[in-house]
Amino acid sequence: MDLLGQGELPVNRLAAPFAMTRPAISQHLRVLRSAGLVGVRRVGRERRYRLRAARLREVYDWVAHYERFWRSKLKALGEYLDRQHGPVERKK
C-alpha cells in the first residue's frame, strides 16, 4: 500500500520489491480488494491497482479513534510507573 501511494501500479511492479512469489502478492491484493482498500482496472494484460480513498478514510478515522484509546492506556501506564518508584530519569 505504501507503493500504491505513488499512484496506479500493476501487480508485477507491486511484487518486485518483495522476497515473495507473485501469487502471494495476489493473495494480499485479494484481501485488500475484498476490504475495499484498493481497486483494480484492467489495461491490456495488466491489472493496475490503486488506493481507494473512501475506505481508507474510514480506516483512518477508526485508527485515529483507537490511537486516542491507546494513548490514554499508555499515559495510565506511565503514571502507574511514576507512582511506583517516583518519576525516573528516562533516556532521551
Added chain:
Amino acid sequence: MDLLGQGELPVNRLAAPFAMTRPAISQHLRVLRSAGLVGVRRVGRERRYRLRAARLREVYDWVAHYERFWRSKLKALGEYLDRQHGPVERKK
C-alpha cells in the same frame, strides 16, 4: 496485567474473572515471567504475582517510541487522503 495494577495477587484471583481454565492463565503468566514483566513470590501454597516496574518501563519507552512512529504514519495517511479529494468533513 490490569488486575496486577491493584497489587500482588495469587493465580486463582488472576484467573477468576476469565472464561478460561487456570492452566491457560498459568501459561500466560509463564510468558510474562520469561519476559520479566511480572515476578512471583511464594507465600504458603500460593504464588503471588506482581508487576515488575523496571521491564514495564522499558516497554513503556519502546511503545512510546513506536507511538510516535505510528502517529507520523497516520498523519501522513491523513495528508494523503486530503490531497486526494481535498479535505473532507469528517464526523466529529
Added chain:
DNA sequence: TTGACACGTAAGCATACGCTTACCTATTAT
C-alpha cells in the same frame, strides 16, 4: 496461430497460537 506474458486461483504445507485435559508437586488442614 502460437508462444510469451500478466495475472488469478486452488491445493498443500509448515508453523504459530491458545486453549483444554490430564497429571504432577508442594503446602496446608483434618
Added chain:
DNA sequence: ATAATAGGTAAGCGTATGCTTACGTGTCAA
C-alpha cells in the same frame, strides 16, 4: 497420615496464517 488446596507442566487439539507450487485464463506479439 490423608485429603484438600494452589499451582505448574506436558501433550494434544482445532484453527489461523502466509507462504509455495501448479495450473488456468485472457491478451499481445511474431
